[in-house]
Amino acid sequence: MQLKNANILVIDDDVDVLTAIRLLLKSQVNEVVTEKNPNNIISLLSEKKFEVIILDMNFNGLVNTGNEGIYWLNKIKEIDQEADIILITAYGDIDLAIRSLKEGASDFLLKPWKNEKLILSVKEIIEKKRSGREKKWKPQVEGSKILGESDAMKEVFVKIKKVAPTDANVLILGENGTGKDLIAKAIHENSLRKDNPFVKVDVGALTSSLFESELFGYKKGAFTDAREDREGRFQAANGGTLFLDEIGNISLQQQARLLTVLQNREVTPLGSTQAVPLDIRLICATNLNLASLANEENFRKDLIYRINTVEITVPPLRERESDILLLANHFVEIYAEKYLKPGFKVDESFKKKLTQYHFPGNVRELQYALERSVIMADQDILHAQDLVFSPIEKYQAGNDKKDTNLEAVERSTILKVIEKNKGNISRSAKELGITRTALYRRMNKYGL
Numbered sequence: 001m002q003l004k005n006a007n008i009l010v011i012d013d014d015v016d017v018l019t020a021i022r023l024l025l026k027s028q029v030n031e032v033v034t035e036k037n038p039n040n041i042i043s044l045l046s047e048k049k050f051e052v053i054i055l056d057m058n059f060n061g062l063v064n065t066g067n068e069g070i071y072w073l074n075k076i077k078e079i080d081q082e083a084d085i086i087l088i089t090a091y092g093d094i095d096l097a098i099r100s101l102k103e104g105a106s107d108f109l110l111k112p113w114k115n116e117k118l119i120l121s122v123k124e125i126i127e128k129k130r131s132g133r134e135k136k137w138k139p140q141v142e143g144s145k146i147l148g149e150s151d152a153m154k155e156v157f158v159k160i161k162k163v164a165p166t167d168a169n170v171l172i173l174g175e176n177g178t179g180k181d182l183i184a185k186a187i188h189e190n191s192l193r194k195d196n197p198f199v200k201v202d203v204g205a206l207t208s209s210l211f212e213s214e215l216f217g218y219k220k221g222a223f224t225d226a227r228e229d230r231e232g233r234f235q236a237a238n239g240g241t242l243f244l245d246e247i248g249n250i251s252l253q254q255q256a257r258l259l260t261v262l263q264n265r266e267v268t269p270l271g272s273t274q275a276v277p278l279d280i281r282l283i284c285a286t287n288l289n290l291a292s293l294a295n296e297e298n299f300r301k302d303l304i305y306r307i308n309t310v311e312i313t314v315p316p317l318r319e320r321e322s323d324i325l326l327l328a329n330h331f332v333e334i335y336a337e338k339y340l341k342p343g344f345k346v347d348e349s350f351k352k353k354l355t356q357y358h359f360p361g362n363v364r365e366l367q368y369a370l371e372r373s374v375i376m377a378d379q380d381i382l383h384a385q386d387l388v389f390s391p392i393e394k395y396q397a398g399n400d401k402k403d404t405n406l407e408a409v410e411r412s413t414i415l416k417v418i419e420k421n422k423g424n425i426s427r428s429a430k431e432l433g434i435t436r437t438a439l440y441r442r443m444n445k446y447g448l
């Protein structure tokens with residue numbers, strides 16, 4: 001535990017006590033401020049924040065009751081509710097010291113104190129404070145919030161906080177719609193590269209012919225359609241972060257090409273002989289679990305090791321029930337504002353239906369279900385019957401289990417891709433590897 005950047009304030013009217021504590025802590029912490037007169041506490045606290053305040057319980061006055069300590073403890077708490085105070089008290093005042101804990105002191109020490117005990121008490125308080133801060137920390141993402149109160153999401157936030165400022169490659173695992181994209185952005189925006197580009201490529205959706213030209217770029221004339229030089233996504237991300245989504249879906253040949261670029265830290269555009277040095281932070285995501293990725297028939301182990309310095313697993317929404325209502329309130333608020341329906345509320349039956357559902361499409365499904373509910377609701381209170389889950393996910397869930405009919409598989413894949421691309425037909429067609437017309441023809445055929 002590092003105390004080096006901690007600031008400590010010691011208040012005692014006995015100069016010998018102040019000197020002893022200052023000498024003891026000086027080498028352990030950043031700064032020890034000592035003060036003889038408790039009347040100066042308020043001005044000291046307005047100038048600086050102290051991680052721990054060590055306060056005497058008895059100040060020399062006409063009467064020494066120890067109540068002065070409690071008086072100053074309360075004064076400090078009025079200024080800073082979160083202040084951590086260790087009270088120092090004489091042996092006879094133990095009852096008072098115990099009372100001080102009830103009044104909000106963090107610990108007390110009996111005079112004469114043992115040096116190790118004082119250091120330990122300071123360390124424990126700072127450790128608790130910092131780990132509490134760490135748990136409360138929420139990553140910032142421009143334009144959206146990452147919400148989560150569940151232990152699983154708190155763990156994800158702690159990992160983001162730790163990994164973001166490093167340049168470590170990160171692999172984000174989680175089912176579709178769990179928030180992998182949001183987490184990748186959060187890592188970038190909380191990193192030292194935040195003022196440089198964040199480039200996302202859905203590599204799973206690239207056809208084999210597009211894979212190299214899109215990622216590595218090309219020189220004019222490199223192939224028939226290469227009418228001018230084009231920078232690849234690797235180069236576009238130079239200095240910043242490259243986010244490769246659906247990494248689990250690329251072929252072994254594509255994996256080999258990717259590995260070469262990552263190993264050499266340079267990329268050679270198609271048709272060029274000039275390698276371009278790369279300085280990128282790589283984040284990858286997949287909806288496959290690690291066990292499927294580790295199957296060497298589909299995925300190279302050496303590539304996994306390269307992309308997976310740190311791994312963040314986002315659990316499915318059904319496994320973090322406490323987040324469902326939190327997210328639901330958030331989305332209801334957003335859509336009530338968007339569709340000009342202020343003062344919108346949800347009733348208990350609505351909440352119950354939400355928490356009992358298994359959300360195969362995770363947060364994305366919850367988001368769309370609530371948008372639909374807000375749009376369709378006749379009153380400003382949402383009841384269970386206002387909550388209709390998407391047939392898309394139902395169809396998909398059923399399909400996973402038993403539907404192997406080719407047309408049914410095609411229909412559900414199309415639906416899934418359109419939903420994923422939020423109804424954007426061009427993007428969906430591209431992801432499916434067919435033209436827009438072909439996609440419209442199929443949508444017609446399946447009555448979509």
Ligand SMILES: Nc1ncnc2c1ncn2[C@@H]1O[C@H](COP(=O)(O)OP(=O)(O)OP(=O)(O)O)[C@@H](O)[C@H]1O
Pocket residue numbers: 144145146147148174175176177178179180181182183245287327363364367420
């Ligand atoms: N914890 C969260 N807090 C707030 N919004 C969230 C959270 N998780 C996901 N969302 C929202 O849910 C939607 C889906 O999230 P996102 O696109 O990040 O998921 P994904 O795991 O990348 O999905 P896919 O695997 O399909 O690409 C987005 O609109 C996102 O803003």
